[in-house]
Amino acid sequence: MIRLFKLIATLEGISAIILFFIAMPLKYIWDNPEMIRPVGMAHGVLFTIYIIYATYLKFKLNWDWKMYIIICLASIPPLGTFYIEWKYFRTAKA
Template sequence: MIRLFKIIATLEGISALVLFFIAMPLKYMYDMPEYVRVAGMAHGLLFTVYIIMATMLKFELKWSFKKYLIICLASIPPFGTFYMEWKYFRGEEYKNSENI
Protein backbone atom coordinates (compact mmCIF):
# COMPACT_ATOMS: atom_id res chain seq x y z
CA MET A 1 0.00 0.00 0.00
CA ILE A 2 2.96 2.31 0.58
CA ARG A 3 4.07 1.86 -3.02
CA LEU A 4 0.62 2.84 -4.27
CA PHE A 5 0.58 5.84 -1.92
CA LYS A 6 3.94 6.99 -3.28
CA ILE A 7 2.60 6.72 -6.83
CA ILE A 8 -0.56 8.66 -5.91
CA ALA A 9 1.57 11.30 -4.13
CA THR A 10 3.72 11.75 -7.23
CA LEU A 11 0.72 11.94 -9.55
CA GLU A 12 -1.01 14.40 -7.20
CA GLY A 13 2.09 16.59 -7.22
CA ILE A 14 2.34 16.47 -11.00
CA SER A 15 -1.36 17.28 -11.40
CA ALA A 16 -0.97 20.31 -9.11
CA LEU A 17 1.98 21.57 -11.16
CA VAL A 18 0.07 21.06 -14.42
CA LEU A 19 -2.94 22.88 -12.99
CA PHE A 20 -1.01 25.82 -11.51
CA PHE A 21 1.69 26.30 -14.14
CA ILE A 22 0.06 25.19 -17.41
CA ALA A 23 -3.74 25.10 -17.23
CA MET A 24 -4.31 28.26 -15.18
CA PRO A 25 -1.94 30.43 -17.27
CA LEU A 26 -3.66 29.14 -20.42
CA LYS A 27 -7.03 30.11 -18.94
CA TYR A 28 -6.10 33.59 -17.85
CA MET A 29 -3.56 34.55 -20.52
CA TYR A 30 -5.08 32.88 -23.60
CA ASP A 31 -8.76 32.48 -22.59
CA MET A 32 -8.61 28.67 -22.76
CA PRO A 33 -10.59 27.48 -19.71
CA GLU A 34 -11.11 23.89 -20.93
CA TYR A 35 -7.66 22.82 -19.68
CA VAL A 36 -8.48 23.94 -16.15
CA ARG A 37 -11.55 21.71 -16.15
CA VAL A 38 -9.56 18.62 -17.11
CA ALA A 39 -6.51 19.31 -14.95
CA GLY A 40 -8.69 20.48 -12.06
CA MET A 41 -10.80 17.32 -12.14
CA ALA A 42 -7.72 15.09 -12.22
CA HIS A 43 -6.08 17.04 -9.42
CA GLY A 44 -9.22 16.98 -7.28
CA LEU A 45 -9.59 13.23 -7.67
CA LEU A 46 -5.92 12.58 -6.91
CA PHE A 47 -6.02 14.93 -3.92
CA THR A 48 -9.01 13.05 -2.49
CA VAL A 49 -7.36 9.66 -3.00
CA TYR A 50 -4.13 11.01 -1.46
CA ILE A 51 -5.91 12.14 1.73
CA ILE A 52 -7.90 8.89 2.00
CA MET A 53 -4.76 6.79 1.58
CA ALA A 54 -2.83 8.94 4.07
CA THR A 55 -5.62 8.36 6.58
CA MET A 56 -5.57 4.62 5.97
CA LEU A 57 -1.78 4.51 6.34
CA LYS A 58 -1.95 6.58 9.54
CA PHE A 59 -3.86 3.78 11.24
CA GLU A 60 -2.05 0.92 9.52
CA LEU A 61 1.44 2.21 10.32
CA LYS A 62 0.49 3.95 13.59
CA TRP A 63 1.75 7.38 12.56
CA SER A 64 1.66 10.17 15.11
CA PHE A 65 -0.94 12.85 14.51
CA LYS A 66 1.86 15.34 13.78
CA LYS A 67 3.33 13.17 11.03
CA TYR A 68 -0.12 12.55 9.57
CA LEU A 69 -0.91 16.27 9.59
CA ILE A 70 2.40 17.15 7.91
CA ILE A 71 1.84 14.51 5.22
CA CYS A 72 -1.68 15.80 4.58
CA LEU A 73 -0.59 19.45 4.50
CA ALA A 74 2.18 18.57 2.06
CA SER A 75 -0.46 18.11 -0.60
CA ILE A 76 -1.31 21.83 -0.58
CA PRO A 77 1.81 23.69 -1.82
CA PRO A 78 3.39 22.92 -5.18
CA PHE A 79 6.22 20.39 -4.81
CA GLY A 80 4.96 19.50 -1.30
CA THR A 81 4.20 15.86 -2.10
CA PHE A 82 7.63 15.41 -3.66
CA TYR A 83 9.32 16.73 -0.53
CA MET A 84 7.07 14.63 1.71
CA GLU A 85 7.86 11.47 -0.22
CA TRP A 86 11.59 12.19 -0.02
CA LYS A 87 11.50 13.05 3.70
CA TYR A 88 9.19 10.35 5.04
CA PHE A 89 9.38 7.44 2.61
CA ARG A 90 13.05 7.08 1.73
CA GLY A 91 14.00 5.09 4.84
CA GLU A 92 14.92 1.44 4.85
CA GLU A 93 11.74 0.46 6.68
CA TYR A 94 9.77 1.47 3.58
CA LYS A 95 12.21 0.22 0.96
CA ASN A 96 12.41 -3.29 2.40
CA SER A 97 8.79 -3.53 3.50
CA GLU A 98 6.56 -6.23 2.11
CA ASN A 99 3.99 -3.44 1.60
CA ILE A 100 6.06 -2.09 -1.26
Protein backbone atom coordinates in the same frame (compact mmCIF):
# COMPACT_ATOMS: atom_id res chain seq x y z
CA MET B 1 1.10 0.02 0.87
CA ILE B 2 3.83 2.63 0.98
CA ARG B 3 4.68 2.04 -2.68
CA LEU B 4 1.08 2.80 -3.67
CA PHE B 5 1.07 5.91 -1.47
CA LYS B 6 4.28 7.12 -3.11
CA LEU B 7 2.67 6.67 -6.53
CA ILE B 8 -0.46 8.56 -5.45
CA ALA B 9 1.69 11.34 -3.97
CA THR B 10 3.68 11.65 -7.19
CA LEU B 11 0.57 11.73 -9.38
CA GLU B 12 -1.08 14.28 -7.09
CA GLY B 13 2.00 16.48 -7.24
CA ILE B 14 2.22 16.26 -11.02
CA SER B 15 -1.47 17.11 -11.38
CA ALA B 16 -1.02 20.16 -9.13
CA ILE B 17 1.94 21.38 -11.19
CA ILE B 18 0.00 20.93 -14.44
CA LEU B 19 -3.02 22.70 -12.98
CA PHE B 20 -1.17 25.66 -11.45
CA PHE B 21 1.55 26.17 -14.04
CA ILE B 22 -0.08 25.12 -17.32
CA ALA B 23 -3.89 25.03 -17.16
CA MET B 24 -4.42 28.15 -15.05
CA PRO B 25 -2.02 30.35 -17.06
CA LEU B 26 -3.70 29.14 -20.24
CA LYS B 27 -7.05 30.22 -18.83
CA TYR B 28 -6.14 33.52 -17.20
CA ILE B 29 -3.34 34.79 -19.43
CA TRP B 30 -4.21 33.41 -22.86
CA ASP B 31 -8.00 33.10 -22.36
CA ASN B 32 -8.02 29.36 -23.14
CA PRO B 33 -9.98 27.52 -20.41
CA GLU B 34 -10.14 24.11 -22.11
CA MET B 35 -7.65 22.35 -19.81
CA ILE B 36 -9.08 23.61 -16.52
CA ARG B 37 -11.95 21.14 -16.28
CA PRO B 38 -10.13 17.83 -17.00
CA VAL B 39 -6.94 18.77 -15.15
CA GLY B 40 -8.87 20.25 -12.24
CA MET B 41 -11.04 17.15 -11.99
CA ALA B 42 -8.02 14.83 -12.10
CA HIS B 43 -6.26 16.89 -9.45
CA GLY B 44 -9.35 16.93 -7.23
CA VAL B 45 -9.75 13.17 -7.45
CA LEU B 46 -6.05 12.55 -6.78
CA PHE B 47 -6.06 15.01 -3.86
CA THR B 48 -9.04 13.20 -2.32
CA ILE B 49 -7.42 9.79 -2.81
CA TYR B 50 -4.17 11.12 -1.28
CA ILE B 51 -5.94 12.36 1.87
CA ILE B 52 -8.07 9.22 2.24
CA TYR B 53 -5.09 6.92 1.76
CA ALA B 54 -2.96 9.00 4.16
CA THR B 55 -5.73 8.61 6.74
CA TYR B 56 -5.87 4.88 6.11
CA LEU B 57 -2.09 4.58 6.51
CA LYS B 58 -2.12 6.74 9.65
CA PHE B 59 -4.17 4.11 11.43
CA LYS B 60 -2.77 1.04 9.66
CA LEU B 61 0.89 1.95 10.26
CA ASN B 62 0.28 3.82 13.53
CA TRP B 63 1.72 7.15 12.40
CA ASP B 64 1.80 9.84 15.05
CA TRP B 65 -0.54 12.80 14.60
CA LYS B 66 2.26 15.25 13.81
CA MET B 67 3.51 13.17 10.88
CA TYR B 68 -0.04 12.64 9.61
CA ILE B 69 -0.88 16.35 9.72
CA ILE B 70 2.39 17.28 7.98
CA ILE B 71 1.74 14.70 5.26
CA CYS B 72 -1.80 15.99 4.72
CA LEU B 73 -0.78 19.67 4.72
CA ALA B 74 1.97 18.89 2.20
CA SER B 75 -0.69 18.20 -0.41
CA ILE B 76 -1.61 21.90 -0.51
CA PRO B 77 1.51 23.52 -2.07
CA PRO B 78 2.35 22.29 -5.59
CA LEU B 79 5.66 20.61 -4.69
CA GLY B 80 4.71 19.48 -1.18
CA THR B 81 3.99 15.84 -1.99
CA PHE B 82 7.40 15.47 -3.64
CA TYR B 83 9.07 16.78 -0.48
CA ILE B 84 7.07 14.42 1.75
CA GLU B 85 7.85 11.48 -0.48
CA TRP B 86 11.55 12.32 -0.27
CA LYS B 87 11.61 13.13 3.47
CA TYR B 88 9.48 10.31 4.87
CA PHE B 89 9.40 7.57 2.27
CA ARG B 90 12.67 7.54 0.33
CA THR B 91 13.97 4.55 2.27
CA ALA B 92 10.60 2.84 2.73
CA LYS B 93 10.31 -0.65 1.34
CA ALA B 94 7.51 -1.57 -1.05
